Amino acid sequence: MDINALFTDEGLRNFTATVRDQHVRDAQQYGQIADIVRRRLEQTPIEGDRWLSKRLRAWKVARQLKAMQKASGEAASKAEALYATYVNEVLELPQRRATAEAKRLERKNGRQAAVGAAVAGSLNKTVTALNTPQEQPAGQVPQARPAEFVAPESPFEQWPMAAGGERPTSTINDYFAKGEGQ
Helix, strand or coil, X not given: CCCHHHHCHHHHHHHHXXXXXXXXXXXXXXXXXXXXXXXXXXXXXXXXXXXXXHHHHHHHHHHHHXXXXXXXXXXXXXXXXXHHHHHHHHHCHHHHHHHHHHHHHHHHHHHHHHHHHHHHHHHHHHHHHHXXXXXXXXCCCCCCCCCCCCCCCCHHHCCCCCCCCCCCCCCHHHHCCCCCCC
């Protein structure tokens, strides 16, 4: 047997088919021999037998042959499992990996496109909101005005004024009315 032929699809298929067929034939023969031995031993008395001794003895011997039959049947199934596993794990693996990689790239590109579309939409919304003047609804906090810089002639007026105020706030007491609630 050429061991290199065993590593091809056709070579392994032929090997497993041969082994499977041999084990199936062996299982059939073990089953037939078990039936023949059981029947013969049931009909052959041995001196000192009681009324069920022949049947019990025949069953014990035939049970071993039935175990051989079962083992050969399992060996035949394992030969088929060998071929199926080889095909699944060796022959079809590169194709499955290529398919999985293609799906992975497709998902990745889809996610990148979705993120790009979301960022573009957000930027469009921001640009639109910044370029269009909006009326201030009543009851809402006014939005901060852009910073207005003053000529640096006076060192106190170099920084922008507080939003909504005419002069910078000097203390916290300017935020609260005096004399209320006391």
